[in-house]
Amino acid sequence: MARGEEPLLSSSRRASSETSDDRAGAEEDALLTGQQTSHDDSKKRGWPFWREVGLFAWAVAATAALIIIAVLYQHQQSSNTSDGAKPSAKRNVVFMVSDGMGPTSLSLTRSFRQWESGLPPDDVLMLDRHLIGSSRTRSTSSLITDSAAGATAFSCGQKSYNGAISVLPDHTPCGTVLEAAKRAGYTTGLVVTTRITDATPACFAAHVNSRNEEDLIAEQMIGEHPLGRVVDLMLGGGRCHFLPSSKEGSCRKDDKDLVTIAKEKHGYSYISDRKGFDGLNLGSGVKLPLLGLVANRDIPYEVDRRYVNDMYPSLDEMARTAINALSEATRDSEKGFFLMIEGSRIDHAGHGNDPVAQAHEVLAYDKAFASVLKFLDGNDGVMISTSDHETGGLATARQLHATYPEYLWHPDVLINASHSAEYLASQLNDHIALHSSSTGDLKDYINEELLQSGLGVFDATEDEVQRLVDNPSAYIFADIISRRAQTGWTTHGHSAVDVNIYASDSPHTQTLLGNHENTEIGEFIRDYLDLDLKPITDELIERGTLLDTVSATGEKLSWMGKPHDRAGLDELDHYH
Numbered sequence: 001m002a003r004g005e006e007p008l009l010s011s012s013r014r015a016s017s018e019t020s021d022d023r024a025g026a027e028e029d030a031l032l033t034g035q036q037t038s039h040d041d042s043k044k045r046g047w048p049f050w051r052e053v054g055l056f057a058w059a060v061a062a063t064a065a066l067i068i069i070a071v072l073y074q075h076q077q078s079s080n081t082s083d084g085a086k087p088s089a090k091r092n093v094v095f096m097v098s099d100g101m102g103p104t105s106l107s108l109t110r111s112f113r114q115w116e117s118g119l120p121p122d123d124v125l126m127l128d129r130h131l132i133g134s135s136r137t138r139s140t141s142s143l144i145t146d147s148a149a150g151a152t153a154f155s156c157g158q159k160s161y162n163g164a165i166s167v168l169p170d171h172t173p174c175g176t177v178l179e180a181a182k183r184a185g186y187t188t189g190l191v192v193t194t195r196i197t198d199a200t201p202a203c204f205a206a207h208v209n210s211r212n213e214e215d216l217i218a219e220q221m222i223g224e225h226p227l228g229r230v231v232d233l234m235l236g237g238g239r240c241h242f243l244p245s246s247k248e249g250s251c252r253k254d255d256k257d258l259v260t261i262a263k264e265k266h267g268y269s270y271i272s273d274r275k276g277f278d279g280l281n282l283g284s285g286v287k288l289p290l291l292g293l294v295a296n297r298d299i300p301y302e303v304d305r306r307y308v309n310d311m312y313p314s315l316d317e318m319a320r321t322a323i324n325a326l327s328e329a330t331r332d333s334e335k336g337f338f339l340m341i342e343g344s345r346i347d348h349a350g351h352g353n354d355p356v357a358q359a360h361e362v363l364a365y366d367k368a369f370a371s372v373l374k375f376l377d378g379n380d381g382v383m384i385s386t387s388d389h390e391t392g393g394l395a396t397a398r399q400l401h402a403t404y405p406e407y408l409w410h411p412d413v414l415i416n417a418s419h420s421a422e423y424l425a426s427q428l429n430d431h432i433a434l435h436s437s438s439t440g441d442l443k444d445y446i447n448e449e450l451l452q453s454g455l456g457v458f459d460a461t462e463d464e465v466q467r468l469v470d471n472p473s474a475y476i477f478a479d480i481i482s483r484r485a486q487t488g489w490t491t492h493g494h495s496a497v498d499v500n501i502y503a504s505d506s507p508h509t510q511t512l513l514g515n516h517e518n519t520e521i522g523e524f525i526r527d528y529l530d531l532d533l534k535p536i537t538d539e540l541i542e543r544g545t546l547l548d549t550v551s552a553t554g555e556k557l558s559w560m561g562k563p564h565d566r567a568g569l570d571e572l573d574h575y576h
Contacts, residue, residue, distance in 0.1 A: 353492060395487070
C-alpha cells in the first residue's frame with residue numbers, strides 16, 4: 001500500500017499505541033481492585049505532547065483576548081450611539097424641518113420627478129436614501145399638533161399646547177437648544193422660506209404665549225429678550241414685522257423700527273433684497289451677526305420663485321450661505337454651530353391642497369438636504385431632518401365618482417402646470433380689479449391665460465370656469481388640477497399622521513432609529529451638543545419678570561404677551 005493510502009488508524013500513525021495494551025491491563029486491574037494505577041506517563045511524554053499543550057493554551061488565551069476586545073468594542077459603540085452620542089471632535093448640528101411634509105409628500109414628489117425627467121421607477125430622492133425612522137406629533141392640547149407646539153417639542157424637548165412659542169402649558173418659558181448652544185459657545189443660525197417670525201423659527205429664539213404675536217416675536221429674535229441676542233444669522237422673509245408702522249411695507253401695529261434697533265443696539269449687519277443677498281457670496285461675504293429679510297412676507301413658492309430668481313434666493317442658496325458663513329466663523333473655535341433650516345412652504349402647499357406647489361417645494365427641500373450632506377461629507381457634525389406635522393391629508397388617489405374607482409393616479413398631469421394656485425388666484429384678482437371686462441371676456445381670460453397657460457389644463461368645463469368667476473379662489477385652481485391628477489386631500493388643515501425622520505450617515509444618529517415622540521428629537525440635539533437647558537429656563541424665568549410691564553389701567557403685561565386662549569387645554573379631541 002502506498003504511504004498516502006495508509007489507514008488513518010494504522011500503527012505507523014500512532015506511536016503511543018505500543019504501550020496501550022499494558023496501560024489497558026493496568027486500568028482493568030485498578031477497576032477490579034480499587035487500587036490506583038501507578039504507571040508514570042511523564043517519562044513517556046515527549047515534545048509532541050507538550051507542543052499540543054502549548055498550542056491549546058495559546059488558543060484559549062487568544063480566544064479570551066478576542067472576547068475581551070469584542071466586549072470593549074461593543075461597549076464603545078454603545079457609548080458612542082447612546083444618549084445623543086457625544087463625539088470628541090467639533091460638533092455641528094444642522095436641523096432641517098420640512099414643515100407639513102408627510103410620507104405621501106415623498107410618494108407624490110418622487111413620481112412627479114420620475115415623470116418630469118424620464119427617470120426609471122427605482123430612481124429616488126436624496127431624502128429616501130436617508131430615512132431612519134418616524135415621529136409621533138401630538139401636542140398637549142390636541143392629537144393634531146400645530147407648528148408652534150411641534151417646534152416647541154424640537155426646541156425645548158417638551159410638549160406644549162397648540163400656539164405655544166417655547167412656552168409650556170403653565171405659561172412658563174422653556175429654554176431652547178439654540179439658546180443653550182449660544183450660551184455654550186456655539187454659533188447659531190435660522191434659515192426659512194416663510195416669515196422669520198413664523199412659528200417654527202420663532203420657537204428657537206423667542207418665548208410667546210401665542211404664535212399670532214409676530215411683532216413681539218420679531219423684537220425678541222433680534223435680542224430684545226431676557227438673554228439678549230442669541231441668533232447669529234437669520235435668513236428668510238417677514239421684513240414687514242421689523243419695519244415701523246409709518247414706513248411703507250410695514251405690518252407692525254406700532255412704530256418700532258426693529259431694523260435700526262437690530263443694527264445699532266445688537267450689532268447686526270442687514271440685507272433686504274436679492275442684491276444684498278448676492279453680496280454675501282454664498283457665505284464668504286457674511287459679517288455676523290446677520291439679519292437677512294429678503295421678502296416682505298413669505299418667499300414665493302418655488303414653482304413661482306424660479307421666474308423671479310433675480311428677486312428672491314432659493315432655499316438651497318440660503319442654506320449653503322448659512323452653512324459656509326457659520327463654518328467659517330467657527331473655523332478656529334473649539335465649538336461648532338447649530339443651524340435650523342426649514343422648508344416652510346411645503347406646509348402652505350398642503351393647506352392650499354396644491355399638488356403642483358407641493359411637489360416643487362419638496363424638490364427644493366431635497367436639493368437643500370443634499371447640499372447639507374455634501375458639507376457634512378467633509379466636516380464634523382450631524383444632520384437631522386423631520387417634519388412638525390403633515391398638512392392636507394394628502395393621498396395619491398382620489399375617488400371621483402360614486403362607482404368603484406379604477407386604480408389610477410396621474411402625477412404626470414402636474415408637469416404641465418407652470419405656476420401655483422396661489423399665484424394664479426392672485427393674477428385673477430388683480431385682473432378683476434384692473435379691468436371692467438364682460439363676463440365673457442373674463443371667462444376667456446380665465447380659460448386661456450390661467451387654466452391653459454398656468455395650470456396646463458385644456459379641458460376645463462364651463463362649470464369650473466364659472467366657479468372661478470364667482471369665487472376667484474386659489475382653492476378652486478388647486479382642486480381643478482388635483483382632480484385631473486386624481487390626487488386626494490382630506491383637509492385644509494393638519495393631520496395626525498406620523499412623519500418621517502431622516503439623518504446624515506453618522507453612527508451618532510442611530511438613537512433615532514425607529515418610531516419616536518417628537519420631543520426625543522429635541523433631546524437628541526441637546527445631548528449631542530452636550531447642552532443643559534435647565535439653567536437657561538431658570539434664567540428666562542428670573543430675568544423675564546424684570547421685563548414685565550404694567551398697562552395704563554394697571555394690568556400686568558407679561559414679556560411673553562397675552563395668554564393664549566387655548567393655553568392649558570388637554571382635550572385630545574379638540575381640533576384647531
